[in-house]
Amino acid sequence: MKNKYLYWAFFIPAAIDGIVTLLGQDAIYWSNYKLVNEGSPAWIILSTHPSLFILGAIIWFVGWYFIYKKLKEPLNMMITIVFVVGHTWGSSSWIARFLANAGLYNNSNRIGWYVLVVYFVLVGIICGGLITKYIEHRNAK
16 A cells, blocks of 8 residues: 555554543543543544444544545645644643643643653654655655
8 A cells, every 4th residue: 555654654643542542531431431531522432332432443443544545645645644633632632631640740840741742752753754654655656
């Protein structure tokens, strides 16, 4: 697949976002799914059952795999950037919450801020590298 590098650039932050969304649910959620804590439209399936959320994520990833196989430029690059930015932001909001709960992200302790900066830099390096590989692969043909 010619867009495989772009797909993986999307997949990495999206998978992290899904994982931290589940890990970030309050303890009460696990006994009453209606008490879901999620801002995205995924709250609808999370409020039904976490297994449905996992199934939805699998369908999301498989669906986008086949869509990526058909995407042409510049749409493939635009969608990749939208997903990388969106899912990185989404996952960072959960990571910030984890850090705040650990006392590492508040007015007196800003370690969490640095952790989030490192997270964004790592996503940028990994996804930027994958996008670069896509461009190199495309230009080699």
